[in-house]
Amino acid sequence: MRGAVVVRVPFDARAMLAYLAVHVVPGVERLELDEVVDEVVGADAGTPSSGRVERLVRAADGSVVRLVVRLAPDEVVAEAHPASGVGPGLTSDEVENLLARWFGLDDDVAAAGEHLRHDDVLAPLVTARPHLRVPGHVDGFEVAAQTVLGQQVSLAAARTFTGRLAEALGTPGPDGLTLFPPADVVAAADADELRGVLRVPATRARTLVAVARACADGVDLSPGADAPAVRERLLALPGVGPWTVDYLALRALGARDAFPAGDLVLRQAFALAPAAELGRRAARWSPWRAFAAQHVWSAAQLARLTRAAATSPARGHPSRTARPPA
Known part of the structure; x- marks a missing residue:
């Protein structure tokens, strides 16, 4: 892809950045908030209205791409380049689709x-x-893993556990970023070993592996997937209840x-x-x-x-x- 992809729509960057600030996974995503220079008072006082987030994503050909997105009021600007410096990377249309999926731009x-x-x-x-939009995600399994690891704990703990999973099984990239492991990699992991690495309850580790195996076996956690079918498959897994499947329908599907x-x-x-x-x-x-x-x-x-x-x-x-x- 040459140049930047610019999407201009009514967009509440302040709310989206607030969402990202409590959901970014250490090592997987990096969020930088700009200086607060406006004089907004009330509910938005002291919160930034612009910033940028970067992460690694996997292209359709299997190559790793570094995606850098700048968020500002009514504007989303993204650049995507091969993490290795070579390769086709993503087309402009693919980047636009990722942005629409991640930030609800459509x-x-x-x-x-x-x-x-x-x-x-x-x-x-x-x-x-x-102009509030509903955030999604660039990777359905990644948000599923974070959701499972976030059961009955704070958002901060969920981010920490998910970061440990990425560090243990992910692929290191440039500048300290890590590509989140795909479902088949987590599915092949031993639940007892994961429990020790992530420092989570044994039941949580088993649920994580069960969800990973379901995704590796064909459960589709992407926009447009058959939501009732996904719900039925996931509810049959140990440790997955209505809140988890409803949240994944919202964020992943x-x-x-x-x-x-x-x-x-x-x-x-x-x-x-x-x-x-x-x-x-x-x-x-x-x-x-x-x-x-x-x-x-x-x-x-x-x-x-x-x-x-x-x-x-x-x-x-x-x-x-x-x-x-x-």
């Missing part, structure tokens, strides 16, 4: 927002962030009507409603339930980063690598 945010404004809890969130009703942050936003009750309320938001979930999550993430910025000595200093709170 979604109709106006239609989603108009539909969700009828809920009294969601209405102010939609008004505050009309790009299902814009997926909604993990048992999620604690979502339940807190609706007065700790039981999952079944929240699920019934969410039925009114179809076919945009994933946007409803993302609005709630983004509000919580930005509030957390704002609180951290208020007490951080780095506030107001030049560009820095993101080190978000747990």
Whole structure:
């Protein structure tokens, strides 16, 4: 690919960067947030509106490509080059497809927002962030592994465990970046050995290997996959429940009507409603339930980063690598 791919759409870079700040995996992705120079007050105070993220991806021919993406309000700019310095890399169309998948650039945010404004809890969130998009991922198995390793622990712990997995089984690349291991590599690993390497419970390691084997055997975790079939296959695995499959439908499959009703942050936003009750309320938001979930999550993430910025000595200093709170 020659030059950069530029995508200009209504885009809430601040919310996307807040999402990335609490999800980037050490060693696999690198996030740099620009200096906070605006005078925004309230929920967005102290949060950056631009930055860049870089990582390695595998091209269709098996070669490794370094993808560098700059995020700014209403603009996403990406460059992709062979990690080895030679090879075809990715075409411009392939990069555009990756960006659309990763950052939800093809979604109709106006239609989603108009539909969700009828809920009294969601209405102010939609008004505050009309260009919010639902993040996806460039690698379905990678987000599945991170989701499994994130069961019943904090986001910070999930990132740490996933980073250990990449360090143990991934492929080292340039500048300290590591290409995440594919499903077949993790599927071949011994669960007991992984438990020790990752320092996770034995049941978690077994679930990770089971999911990897399912993906290696043909479970498709890419946008457009048969969501009901994926759900049935994954729910049959030990340690995989409704929250996990609903979250993967949202992040990996790009299902814009997926909604993990048992999620604690979502339940807190609706007065700790039981999952079944929240699920019934969410039925009114179809076919945009994933946007409803993302609005709630983004509000919580930005509030957390704002609180951290208020007490951080780095506030107001030049560009820095993101080190978000747990």
